[in-house]
Amino acid sequence: MMRLAAMVLLAxxxxxxxxVQPSAAPVTWLATAALVVGGVGVIAWxxxxxxxxxxxxxxxxxxxxxxxxxAADPLAAIALGSTLALLLALxxxxxxxxxxxVGPSVIASQVRQWLAVVAxxxxxxGVLMAAALPVGIALRSATLPGVLIAAALGAVLTVGxxxxxxxxxxxxxxxS
Amino acid sequence: xxxxxxxxxVSFLTVVGWALFLAVLTGRVELxxxxxxxxxxxxxxxxTGAPPRWQIDRSLSTARLLEDECVTVSVTLxxxxxxxxxxxxxxxxxxVGLERGSNHxxxxxxxxxxxxxxxxxxxxxxxxxRLAGPHLRVWxxxxxxAAESQHRAPATVAVYPRHAPIRHLPRPLRTQTFAGNYxxxxxxxGIEPGDIRPFAPGDQIRHVNWRATLKLGTLHxxxxxxxxxxxxxxxxxxxxxxxxxxxxxxxxxxRGAAALATAYLARKDRVxxxxxxxxxRWVRPGAGRAQLERxxxxxxxxSVVFTYVNRDLDLVPPRILPPRALVVAxxxxxxxxxxxxxxxxxxxxxxxxxxxxxxVPAARAAAPRSAVADVAARLWALExxxxxxEYRRRGLSVVEWDGREPLDAALAAxxxxxxxxxxxx
Numbered sequence: 193m194m195r196l197a198a199m200v201l202l203a204x205x206x207x208x209x210x211x212v213q214p215s216a217a218p219v220t221w222l223a224t225a226a227l228v229v230g231g232v233g234v235i236a237w238x239x240x241x242x243x244x245x246x247x248x249x250x251x252x253x254x255x256x257x258x259x260x261x262x263a264a265d266p267l268a269a270i271a272l273g274s275t276l277a278l279l280l281a282l283x284x285x286x287x288x289x290x291x292x293x294v295g296p297s298v299i300a301s302q303v304r305q306w307l308a309v310v311a312x313x314x315x316x317x318g319v320l321m322a323a324a325l326p327v328g329i330a331l332r333s334a335t336l337p338g339v340l341i342a343a344a345l346g347a348v349l350t351v352g353x354x355x356x357x358x359x360x361x362x363x364x365x366x367x368s
Numbered sequence: 369x370x371x372x373x374x375x376x377x378v379s380f381l382t383v384v385g386w387a388l389f390l391a392v393l394t395g396r397v398e399l400x401x402x403x404x405x406x407x408x409x410x411x412x413x414x415x416t417g418a419p420p421r422w423q424i425d426r427s428l429s430t431a432r433l434l435e436d437e438c439v440t441v442s443v444t445l446x447x448x449x450x451x452x453x454x455x456x457x458x459x460x461x462x463x464v465g466l467e468r469g470s471n472h473x474x475x476x477x478x479x480x481x482x483x484x485x486x487x488x489x490x491x492x493x494x495x496x497x498r499l500a501g502p503h504l505r506v507w508x509x510x511x512x513x514a515a516e517s518q519h520r521a522p523a524t525v526a527v528y529p530r531h532a533p534i535r536h537l538p539r540p541l542r543t544q545t546f547a548g549n550y551x552x553x554x555x556x557x558g559i560e561p562g563d564i565r566p567f568a569p570g571d572q573i574r575h576v577n578w579r580a581t582l583k584l585g586t587l588h589x590x591x592x593x594x595x596x597x598x599x600x601x602x603x604x605x606x607x608x609x610x611x612x613x614x615x616x617x618x619x620x621x622x623r624g625a626a627a628l629a630t631a632y633l634a635r636k637d638r639v640x641x642x643x644x645x646x647x648x649r650w651v652r653p654g655a656g657r658a659q660l661e662r663x664x665x666x667x668x669x670x671s672v673v674f675t676y677v678n679r680d681l682d683l684v685p686p687r688i689l690p691p692r693a694l695v696v697a698x699x700x701x702x703x704x705x706x707x708x709x710x711x712x713x714x715x716x717x718x719x720x721x722x723x724x725x726x727x728v729p730a731a732r733a734a735a736p737r738s739a740v741a742d743v744a745a746r747l748w749a750l751e752x753x754x755x756x757x758e759y760r761r762r763g764l765s766v767v768e769w770d771g772r773e774p775l776d777a778a779l780a781a782x783x784x785x786x787x788x789x790x791x792x793x
Contacts, residue, residue: 253398257398269398273403276402276406284510293470301476313409316405343395351384
């Protein structure tokens with residue numbers, strides 16, 4: 193059952209770039225590669241393989257956006273991010289629970305928890321998108337290099353901040 | 369116990385990094401939006417502070433069992449705070465199989481709730497089955513953080529060698545002075561009638577044989593044989609072993625020794641044990657249920673201990689190897705020191721039976737199957753048969769047992785030869 197759910201999430205992950213640009217061969221190839229790698233990862237319950245498949249799907253999505261150049265669609269992006277988070281959490285849990293006794297109440301509780309976190313993520317993404325609109329209008333006159341540098345700085349700061357957050361927990365781990 | 373991030377964080381961070389990098393590279397806002405749910409999950413999934421508290425108890429259904437019997441492990445977990453996802457794992461030692469349930473389980477508990485978790489383990493070889501205690505892991509949301517602990521409650525279950533009932537027990541040539549089940553050659557109080565002799569002052573009237581008295585014209589009495597017990601010493605060879613773990617010739621010999629000890633003790637005999645190996649150990653002969661426990665405990669830890677020092681049976685005190693005792697040796701007869709010791713015992717007048725545990729099936733089980741191995745095994749079996757015939761010519765009573773057929777069947781074949789010897793003796 194968990195494997196079927198993971199396969200469905202993986203199919204959604206591979207289908208989203210194709211929905212943006214279905215006719216481009218590179219996008220199709222990348223989405224197929226993501227599907228194959230992710231399928232192997234789901235069969236073997238391997239989180240690293242599913243992470244690789246997620247990265248491939250992201251590259252395919254980026255390529256599809258560049259090739260098609262559609263108007264910004266935050267809903268598809270939120271769906272892709274939420275699917276990725278759910279898939280990684282599901283595969284990680286299934287890998288841990290392989291061969292173990294897992295009651296139906298545990299599955300139900302986990303699904304509720306995952307959906308709550310993903311819904312929170314989607315809501316935050318929606319709020320950020322809404323907040324970005326006036327910022328975009330205000331920065332309409334900004335030059336491209338400036339925007340690029342600001343975006344890169346923002347990306348680096350986001351990743352760095354999250355790493356620092358996680359690492360601070362790790363540093364509190366008692367040594368035995 | 370504290371919360372710590374799990375490796376899943378690395379996966380999330382990898383995907384977030386990719387999304388933001390591609391967003392900057394392509395200038396598409398959607399790729400940055402893709403990262404948002406995962407960043408939110410990373411932030412929501414971190415846990416600080418003390419994890420929820422719980423109480424855990426573990427109990428075992430028994431502290432001792434025979435090989436291939438089961439022990440039930442019961443674990444009770446009570447949450448003092450909410451536990452959204454808790455993982456329990458009881459690591460299994462080698463030579464232990466899972467019979468029912470699982471030694472690894474996931475639960476969800478609300479505050480103040482309690483769950484019971486049981487599973488059955490099967491001991492597949494004689495051993496001290498040691499369980500250290502369940503490991504417990506509490507998972508945070510999405511499995512991004514976890515807190516681990518171990519409930520240290522070491523418990524040991526003694527898995528004794530299994531034994532089948534034996535009906536064809538070798539009878540001892542000589543009996544001892546205590547009451548038992550063997551008809552002694554000496555006259556006295558007993559049930560088995562013996563000789564008839566003329567009445568003498570002091571004889572009891574109930575022993576008068578009236579038929580002989582009427583025929584011979586004077587009072588005659590019937591004498592009776594005494595029922596006596598015997599001393600049996602089991603000599604276990606732990607100088608060498610062959611075979612896969614749990615099915616070595618020492619394991620098979622220990623099963624045979626346990627079966628013989630049970631059968632002889634049931635006949636009110638006194639049974640002792642000598643473990644003849646690198647580190648000789650012994651149990652002095654005794655009778656009763658407590659003696660059986662002592663013998664089984666000693667058999668439980670019987671193993672091969674390598675040493676360069678040659679130890680002889682002269683070291684064994686006479687009270688451990690009493691005169692007039694029946695010595696039953698269980699050995700694969702692979703080590704010449706044991707053959708020498710057995711021959712020496714027979715030469716000293718001990719009533720000796722050697723149960724030669726065949727190492728060929730054990731060696732075949734340990735080696736990969738091949739035509740060459742089959743031929744080698746057949747040649748080895750022929751060599752062993754010739755060697756056993758040679759020991760028999762030297763006067764040893766030897767019976768071969770492969771460990772797969774019941775020991776009773778092997779002893780039945782011995783019984784015919786042995787009975788003739790007992791009658792002749």
